[in-house]
Amino acid sequence: MSAVLGKGNSEGYLTPSEIHAILKEGLALLHLEGKRVLFVVPDATRTMPMPLIFEYLQELLEGCIKQLDFLVALGTHQPLSDAQLSKLVGTPVNHGKVGNIRLINHAWDRPDTFTHIGTISAEEISQISGGLFSQEVPVQINKLVYEYDQVIICGPVFPHEVAGFSGGNKYFFPGIAGPEIINFTHWLGALITSYAVIGRLDTPVRQTIERAAEFIQCQTACFSFVVDHQGVAGLFCGPPKQAWKEAARLSMVRHVTYMPRPFQRVLSIMPPMYDDLWTAAKGMYKLEPVVADGGEVVIYAPHISEVSYTHGKLIDEIGYHCRDYYLGQWEKFKGYPGGVLAHSTHLKGQGTYDPASGIECPRIKVTLATAIPEKRCQQLNLGYLSYQEVSIKEWRDREDEGVLVVPRAGEMLYRLRDDQR
Numbered sequence: 001m002s003a004v005l006g007k008g009n010s011e012g013y014l015t016p017s018e019i020h021a022i023l024k025e026g027l028a029l030l031h032l033e034g035k036r037v038l039f040v041v042p043d044a045t046r047t048m049p050m051p052l053i054f055e056y057l058q059e060l061l062e063g064c065i066k067q068l069d070f071l072v073a074l075g076t077h078q079p080l081s082d083a084q085l086s087k088l089v090g091t092p093v094n095h096g097k098v099g100n101i102r103l104i105n106h107a108w109d110r111p112d113t114f115t116h117i118g119t120i121s122a123e124e125i126s127q128i129s130g131g132l133f134s135q136e137v138p139v140q141i142n143k144l145v146y147e148y149d150q151v152i153i154c155g156p157v158f159p160h161e162v163a164g165f166s167g168g169n170k171y172f173f174p175g176i177a178g179p180e181i182i183n184f185t186h187w188l189g190a191l192i193t194s195y196a197v198i199g200r201l202d203t204p205v206r207q208t209i210e211r212a213a214e215f216i217q218c219q220t221a222c223f224s225f226v227v228d229h230q231g232v233a234g235l236f237c238g239p240p241k242q243a244w245k246e247a248a249r250l251s252m253v254r255h256v257t258y259m260p261r262p263f264q265r266v267l268s269i270m271p272p273m274y275d276d277l278w279t280a281a282k283g284m285y286k287l288e289p290v291v292a293d294g295g296e297v298v299i300y301a302p303h304i305s306e307v308s309y310t311h312g313k314l315i316d317e318i319g320y321h322c323r324d325y326y327l328g329q330w331e332k333f334k335g336y337p338g339g340v341l342a343h344s345t346h347l348k349g350q351g352t353y354d355p356a357s358g359i360e361c362p363r364i365k366v367t368l369a370t371a372i373p374e375k376r377c378q379q380l381n382l383g384y385l386s387y388q389e390v391s392i393k394e395w396r397d398r399e400d401e402g403v404l405v406v407p408r409a410g411e412m413l414y415r416l417r418d419d420q421r
Contacts, residue, residue, distance in 0.1 A: 033064050071176060142177075154223045296366070298368075
């Protein structure tokens, strides 16, 4: 498949029959008869009609291919249980299988599951990063991809705090990648800042991802979706980079809300799909551009009681701080994983740090209205608000007062109207 096919709507949604037809045509162009096929798919932290797509892929492929399997691109997220996998694909999963189909969790913390496929040179990294880094970056990927004749990315595209937009080859790096490139790309994005990166098509992190993808020596393709919780606005099939770009351009239209003025307080209501602060931090990333200097984002998520099921211990050690706080004390923090440091800075947002006085001045305040106790919030350098004392009704309809309520936050990017990046 050398060209991109598909359809995108600036308004409205594709019908199930349109989705089926695009999938059918895209699969036909790959000539998959008798082949082993692996789909790389998102976990439950991305809105995606996986039950419908899983049903269609089974219908279109079973009986004509040798093997059909799915690899969940977890990055460093927690593995999914059978119950969670069942909910993801909409059908019972027993011991990681649906019939002969395997549903496999990516294991980022198991070195034996990776293969080294190349190294991005220090010279290339220096050029890509604009001189921020000059180091070699080893590229490792889940070696399962080499057990199949065709690997197909199948997932949505949204504005993203590290890469600019998610999707495409990002499902490989960091989705099913080794820790070195995961940590490098996330810290690179943090140095540039989420504020500057999010919602941009061409970013140094995306360039790093695309360079890493050039090392993959197997047949790859991509089905890129543009979705929200109401439906599928677009579906593009083709080579990963090209299909992703078409979807990202549509995402710029469907997933960005422009506001006329900044707000002093924002109530970011997080849906259950985010089960820890690591993932629910998107409620900050996506709203930061419309918060006034000195303003506040309140992450409202009564269901969240943990900072990170994977990285909580490390985050407890470092807390949440702006980028300059770490750069000003680099000898102290340089041993921590770049991905963890990046998460910390993304949630805290922009700010300054004076090494002489030790004073950190964040641009805005971040407050948790979650089940994470007040004492832990204070230790993490975050504000605390009892979720039991939050009346969403009292926050609503106050935009003229500088108060914004965002239901189901985390995927839509909010920007000021005069910010047309």
